Amino acid sequence: QCIRSTNLSPQASLEICQGDITLEAVDAVVNAANAHLIHGGGVAAAIARRAGLPLDKESREWVQQHGPVTHTAPALTSAGAMPARYVIHAVGPIWGEGSEEPRLAETIHAVLALASQNGFASLAFPAISTGIYGFPKQLAAPIFFNTIQSYFTAEPESSIKLVRIVLYDQATLDAFLGEFDRWT
Numbered sequence: 001q002c003i004r005s006t007n008l009s010p011q012a013s014l015e016i017c018q019g020d021i022t023l024e025a026v027d028a029v030v031n032a033a034n035a036h037l038i039h040g041g042g043v044a045a046a047i048a049r050r051a052g053l054p055l056d057k058e059s060r061e062w063v064q065q066h067g068p069v070t071h072t073a074p075a076l077t078s079a080g081a082m083p084a085r086y087v088i089h090a091v092g093p094i095w096g097e098g099s100e101e102p103r104l105a106e107t108i109h110a111v112l113a114l115a116s117q118n119g120f121a122s123l124a125f126p127a128i129s130t131g132i133y134g135f136p137k138q139l140a141a142p143i144f145f146n147t148i149q150s151y152f153t154a155e156p157e158s159s160i161k162l163v164r165i166v167l168y169d170q171a172t173l174d175a176f177l178g179e180f181d182r183w184t
């Protein structure tokens, strides 16, 4: 269920929604992953559970081939049994590692660039880094909005037409809605 919406360019829009991202029928669901793509907790575990074994297998193969996933180079796998087509595995910063704010922006930007390289039209992001990784929700929200908006300002012809931010728990939803209303 989407609660807010705004235009990012004449062709692209941003929606803030509440729900379970594993049910989103978009071209790519973004995972809040770790560098080794071991999907142990949080949204990663929910995605791995819903997608089934192909996701774990492709995740292992990705790390074998490319090494650990970084903020600036997310991984791409299929989405297994989920309604989405692909999963983009993004590794956000851990609060306390240093330079967390630019690193979250880099992580979000790299997801948008990878999605557009692959011609994807729709994407769903969770609140990367704000769970187990401890990034304050109030600080994360404007980084999401500003990074997504500046990507579309620079790339108005991107293949991406819809970006959804899908929030699961009420506290994160409230933080993102509050920041969104200040931002727009």
Ligand code: AR6
Pocket: 019, 020, 021, 022, 032, 033, 034, 038, 039, 040, 041, 042, 043, 044, 045, 046, 092, 126, 127, 128, 129, 130, 131, 132, 133, 134, 135, 166, 167, 168, 169, 172
């Ligand atoms: N749909 C949408 N959002 C969800 C769902 C869901 N089904 N389930 C949880 N969330 P987190 P991080 C929200 O901890 O902080 C994992 O172990 C959750 O409420 O999943 O980047 C990885 O493997 C929170 O708002 O991601 C990494 O090791 C948001 O997703 C580590 O956690 C992100 O919380 C990554 O930590």
